[in-house]
Each structure stands twice: as structure tokens, then as C-alpha cells.
Amino acid sequence: xxxxxxxxxxxxxxxxxxxxxxxxxxxxxxxxxxxxxxxxxxxxxxxxxxxxxxxxxxxxxxxxxxxxxxxxxxxxxxxxx
Amino acid sequence: xxxxxxxxxxxxxxxxxxxxxxxxxxxxxxxxxxxxxxxxxxxxxxxxxxxxxxxxxxxxxxxxxxxxxxxxxxxxxxxxxxxxxxxxxxxxxxxxxxxxxxxxxxxxxxxxxxxxxxxxxxxxxxxxxxxxxxxxxxxxxxxxxxxxxxxxxxxxxxxxxxxxxxxxxxxxxxxxxxxxxxxxxxxxxxxxxxxxxxxxxxxxxxxxxxxxxxxxxxxxxxxxxxxxxxxxxxxxxxxxxxxxxxxxxxxxxxxxxxxxxxxxxxxxxxxxxxxxxxxxxxxxxxxxxxxxxxxxxxxxxxxxxxxxxxxxxxxxxxxxxxxxxxxxxxxxxxxxxxxxxxxxxxxxxxxxxx
Numbered sequence: 001x002x003x004x005x006x007x008x009x010x011x012x013x014x015x016x017x018x019x020x021x022x023x024x025x026x027x028x029x030x031x032x033x034x035x036x037x038x039x040x041x042x043x044x045x046x047x048x049x050x051x052x053x054x055x056x057x058x059x060x061x062x063x064x065x066x067x068x069x070x071x072x073x074x075x076x077x078x079x080x081x
Numbered sequence: 082x083x084x085x086x087x088x089x090x091x092x093x094x095x096x097x098x099x100x101x102x103x104x105x106x107x108x109x110x111x112x113x114x115x116x117x118x119x120x121x122x123x124x125x126x127x128x129x130x131x132x133x134x135x136x137x138x139x140x141x142x143x144x145x146x147x148x149x150x151x152x153x154x155x156x157x158x159x160x161x162x163x164x165x166x167x168x169x170x171x172x173x174x175x176x177x178x179x180x181x182x183x184x185x186x187x188x189x190x191x192x193x194x195x196x197x198x199x200x201x202x203x204x205x206x207x208x209x210x211x212x213x214x215x216x217x218x219x220x221x222x223x224x225x226x227x228x229x230x231x232x233x234x235x236x237x238x239x240x241x242x243x244x245x246x247x248x249x250x251x252x253x254x255x256x257x258x259x260x261x262x263x264x265x266x267x268x269x270x271x272x273x274x275x276x277x278x279x280x281x282x283x284x285x286x287x288x289x290x291x292x293x294x295x296x297x298x299x300x301x302x303x304x305x306x307x308x309x310x311x312x313x314x315x316x317x318x319x320x321x322x323x324x325x326x327x328x329x330x331x332x333x334x335x336x337x338x339x340x341x342x343x344x345x346x347x348x349x350x351x352x353x354x355x356x357x358x359x360x361x362x363x364x365x366x367x368x369x370x371x372x373x374x375x376x377x378x379x380x381x382x383x384x385x386x387x388x389x390x391x392x393x394x395x396x397x398x399x400x401x402x403x404x405x406x407x408x409x410x411x412x413x414x415x416x417x418x419x420x421x422x423x424x425x426x427x428x429x430x431x432x433x434x435x
Contacts, residue, residue: 029162036229037218044236055201059233081343 003050003079007069010049014042028063042068050077089193089352089409090341090349097409098137101356104381105389106134109141112387115155119143119387120189138358138367142377142390143335148175156180156385165225167333175334183385187337188233190382194339194352195234198327199293205260206235207253207292209269209278223333224270231268241269241278242311248281257287264291270298271328282313283320290322297329297339301416310413314346330414334388338380343406349414351406355380357412359399360392373398373415394418 001009011023015033028034034042043059046052046068052075054062062068071080092100110219113120113130123129128141147153154161156178156271163184165177179187214225221229232238239256243249256265266291269278274296282289294317300309308316310328317323328342330349340349340357351357358377376397379390396415405411 016221035218037215038231040238047236053202054202054235056192056196059203060192063185 001049010045014045026065092353094402101137105140108389112155118151140390142392145391145393148334149173154178154386165333178386180385190337201352203236204264205237206266207239209241209274211246212240213244233267248277267292267294271296272302288322291367292323293325295327335378335380337382344367345406347404350403351409370399
């Protein structure tokens with residue numbers, strides 16, 4: 001699976017969304033399921049899935065799917081392929 | 082003294098005055114222009130638009146209680162992103178209105194402040210509370226919201242109490258077995274930390290020496306047991322090895338600002354974007370260090386509601402200025418204003434706190 005698909009799957013798993021839910025444009029609190037509690041589980045899921053440690057500033061900055069991708073990229077996850 | 086991340090405890094009192102005064106004066110005008118109720122209050126109290134302010138203490142303040150009876154906001158209804166509420170002692174609640182920017186700003190500044198105590202990394206986190214406080218995801222109590230806000234600073238969260246609010250000794254032991262050998266974060270409300278975590282740790286001889294404890298919520302419930310801030314620190318140090326303890330003072334009406342206990346303990350410090358002024362409850366004059374009085378809190382954060390200068394119902398005392406762990410004022414909260422002294426606060430004075 002490509003990294004972008006792993007990211008999409010992580011979002012769907014952590015936020016308890018259906019497997020065909022379009023997550024690419026998601027924003028924090030944009031849907032009911034992405035609330036502050038789900039945010040913790042999203043962060044934990046991403047850390048497990050990509051083997052990274054996300055610091056507090058990034059947890060707070062992770063306000064959208066796009067931001068999450070940026071933060072992971074900064075940590076060396078390659079989304080080009 | 083300690084690692085200060087991005088420094089929010091850096092300004093001497095003189096530098097702080099210089100930085101806060103124009104910013105707070107700007108906020109006064111901003112809220113006057115954008116909030117009808119606030120503008121009316123200002124004009125009724127002699128603070129017309131052209132008044133010149135020479136010091137932060139001269140700026141108009143609002144009694145914090147007003148947020149319980151008035152809608153005070155400086156953003157249009159359609160921009161409201163979050164409404165925070167506090168539980169009041171008589172059932173009335175403060176309502177604080179945030180737009181998206183204000184919500185983000187408060188989270189960011191809170192984060193920078195807490196990072197002064199724990200650093201940038203998220204630490205394994207033991208929560209001295211029960212998961213029941215965040216069970217209803219649609220409506221958190223003030224306690225639940227506080228816990229949830231702090232959870233951002235942790236990872237691998239473990240609750241010290243089970244859903245029935247009984248201490249979960251096995252969970253605590255499991256957490257310590259896994260994470261106790263390196264720095265970890267403990268958060269809880271002061272009385273919960275004392276009644277559950279401290280008692281359990283002492284009874285089971287648990288080693289909390291790598292912990293960093295952040296706690297808040299006041300001492301009222303502990304005073305009956307003769308536990309004040311100093312006794313609390315001493316007991317944790319003696320029986321659990323925990324010495325990195327930071328109490329903090331804050332309120333929903335000034336969300337994003339926490340006045341944090343310094344590394345050496347027993348004094349609270351103001352982040353660079355906030356300050357406290359102790360006032361004589363009869364004359365409203367600013368009191369010098371050593372004289373207890375009513376606590377006014379000021380902060381440059383509130384853009385969406387007029388909360389930049391608030392007179393609280395708490396009594397406090399400044400211990401010193403530019404003479405502690407961090408620059409600026411260091412102070413303690415002494416308890417609530419006694420009921421007899423007006424404004425109908427139902428809490429009684431409790432005395433002798435950090």
C-alpha cells in the first residue's frame with residue numbers, strides 16, 4: 001500500500017469512518033467524529049502506522065488531513081510514490 | 082533554572098509592562114468597538130474612548146462574574162467556533178466565546194506554557210482521574226475539558242481511576258512498570274491527585290521519581306486535611322520520590338493562560354503575555370508585594386471576548402518581583418473572597434496556599 005493510502009486508512013480507522021469515506025479534504029472538527037478525543041487516537045494511530053513520534057506542537061497543528069501529511073513528510077515519510 | 086521551550090517566562094517586570102500596556106489598551110478599544118455590552122460598561126465606568134492609560138493597573142477591568150450574567154463577545158454569531166462554560170458555585174456558568182483563531186491561539190499559548198515544565202516531547206501520561214469524565218463526548222464537564230486539554234501533552238495515556246472512580250492500582254503499577262524508568266507526565270486536579278494518587282502511591286510504595294506532575298483546581302478540599310502546597314510537595318517528595326511538581330492557576334474566562342508554579346515550588350509565575358495585579362478590595366488600589374488582596378488577571382490573548390483584564394474573586398499575594406526562578410511577579414493564591422465581602426461568592430476563605 002502506498003503511504004498516502006496508509007494515511008487515508010489510518011484516518012478512517014482512527015476516526016471510525018467507512019472504508020470508502022473521502023478523507024483527503026477532512027478538517028479537525030469538520031465532522032463530528034473528528035473531535036478532540038478522536039484526535040488523540042488519530043495521533044496514536046499515525047505514530048504506530050508510520051513509526052514516528054509526533055511532538056506536542058504538531059499534535060496541535062494537525063488540523064487537517066493535509067496538515068497530517070505535511071507533518072509526516074517533515075518526519076521523513078515519503079508521499080511522492 | 083529549567084528548560085524553557087520557546088521562552089514564555091522571559092520578561093522582566095519592566096519589559097512586561099512596556100509590552101503589555103499598548104497591547105491591552107488596543108484590546109480595550111477593539112472590544113469596545115466590537116461588543117456593545119462591553120462598550121456600555123466602559124462608558125458607565127468613566128472609561129471613554131479617548132482616555133490615556135499610563136500603566137496596566139489603570140486599564141478598566143471586568144469582574145469575572147459578569148461572564149455569568151452577560152453575553153460578552155466581540156465576534157459575530159456566525160464566527161463562534163467554540164463556547165466554553167465553567168461550572169459556577171450557584172449553578173450559573175460563565176460563557177466564553179471563541180472563534181477559530183482564538184481557539185487555536187489559546188491552545189498554542191497553553192502548549193508553550195506547559196512545555197516550560199515538560200519540554201516539547203509528549204511524555205507517557207498517567208491521569209489522576211477516571212475515563213468517565215470524558216465519556217460523554219458531546220458535553221464535557223469543566224473537569225473533563227481540563228483533562229482532555231492536557232492529554233495533548235501525553236502519550237500512552239493511563240487512567241489512575243477506573244470508570245467507577247475507584248483507584249486502579251494495577252493500572253498504575255502497569256504504567257510504572259512500562260514507563261516509570263524515564264520521564265513521564267502526571268496530570269490531575271489537585272484534590273484527585275492527593276486523595277487517589279498520593280494515597281495509593283504511599284500505600285503501595287510506588288516510585289514516582291521520574292514523574293513530572295502538573296495539577297490545578299484549588300486547595301479548598303485539602304485544607305480540611307491541613308494540606309497546603311508546601312505540605313503537598315513535601316509529602317510527595319518523601320513518600321514517592323516525586324519532586325518535579327507544577328501547580329497552576331487559571332480560569333475558563335482567561336482560557337489559554339496558566340500561571341505556573343516554578344521549579345523550586347511555592348510560587349506561581351505569569352507567562353510573558355499575562356500578568357497579575359493584586360488590588361485592595363476596598364479601594365481597588367494596587368497593593369505592593371507582601372500585601373494580600375483581590376487578584377486581577379490580564380492577558381493579551383483574548384481577541385474574541387473582552388477577557389483581557391478581569392477581576393477575579395480570588396485572594397492572592399505577590400511574593401516578589403524579578404527575584405525567583407523566572408522573571409516577573411511570583412505569587413500565590415490564598416483562597417476565595419469571603420462571601421461577606423460582596424458579590425455573593427459562596428466559597429469561603431480557605432487560606433494558606435501556593
